[in-house]
Amino acid sequence: MKMRLDKFIADYTELTRSQAKKVIRDGAIRVNGTVTKKGDDKVSFSDSIFWGEQEIRGQQYQYIMLNKPAGVVSATTDNHDTTVVELLHQTKPFEGEEELSLFAKDLFPMGRLDKDTEGLLILTNDGELAHHILSPKYHVAKTYYVRLDADLEASDIEAMKRGLDIGEKRITKPAELEILAERECYLTITEGKFHQVKRMFAVLGKHVVYLKRMSMGGVVLDEMLPSGGWRFMTEEEIMKLKGDSHGKE
Numbered sequence: 001m002k003m004r005l006d007k008f009i010a011d012y013t014e015l016t017r018s019q020a021k022k023v024i025r026d027g028a029i030r031v032n033g034t035v036t037k038k039g040d041d042k043v044s045f046s047d048s049i050f051w052g053e054q055e056i057r058g059q060q061y062q063y064i065m066l067n068k069p070a071g072v073v074s075a076t077t078d079n080h081d082t083t084v085v086e087l088l089h090q091t092k093p094f095e096g097e098e099e100l101s102l103f104a105k106d107l108f109p110m111g112r113l114d115k116d117t118e119g120l121l122i123l124t125n126d127g128e129l130a131h132h133i134l135s136p137k138y139h140v141a142k143t144y145y146v147r148l149d150a151d152l153e154a155s156d157i158e159a160m161k162r163g164l165d166i167g168e169k170r171i172t173k174p175a176e177l178e179i180l181a182e183r184e185c186y187l188t189i190t191e192g193k194f195h196q197v198k199r200m201f202a203v204l205g206k207h208v209v210y211l212k213r214m215s216m217g218g219v220v221l222d223e224m225l226p227s228g229g230w231r232f233m234t235e236e237e238i239m240k241l242k243g244d245s246h247g248k249e
Contacts, residue, residue: 156204
């Protein structure tokens with residue numbers, strides 16, 4: 001994909017379009033080792049583009065893994081609370097990896113977690129992949145660690161498998177419950193209804209006191225990421241996510 005040089009610089013640095021035009025006119029931009037002063041020159045993601053000593057690296061799409069903390073909302077903007085997108089810009093990647101140099105103007109959360117829910121959240125600007133992952137036509141598995149206020153029973157495993165009436169038109173799709181302790185479990189679901197996990201356990205007479213998403217679409221939360229920490233996803237993780245998005249009914 002080719003785009004104008006001034007647009008490329010504005011998209012992948014902190015500069016505005018007018019500021020980008022100025023640094024180009026001033027001869028501060030090199031494309032493939034050659035200074036260019038024309039903002040309408042066409043460039044692609046494979047070109048080597050430098051602003052002084054700083055390389056401007058563009059990517060058509062970005063994929064970021066965030067260990068979402070409680071209290072942060074899964075949105076791009078909010079009038080009252082810190083959003084996951086704002087959190088990215090306020091912090092650096094975990095363990096000193098390179099900063100969010102592309103300035104991620106179009107990133108959005110792939111799905112959502114409740115404000116009080118923690119764990120794996122993927123942010124991207126790949127709208128097509130997000131559509132596949134979130135579409136009801138696809139069964140993308142999501143696993144949660146759950147702590148409850150009441151003991152789990154063997155009958156709960158069968159109830160989750162059969163599906164539960166949580167007040168929707170249809171009962172929930174079969175879910176897999178793995179009991180870890182009397183009041184702790186993993187729950188794997190393939191839907192994303194509003195407050196679904198909490199509503200499912202409420203039907204069983206149990207209240208969720210802590211909820212954390214551990215995996216989504218074959219991608220597992222990096223156990224080294226602290227709460228609020230994030231990093232760029234690996235190629236292997238991205239391919240897992242893309243592969244899982246094609247699991248149609």
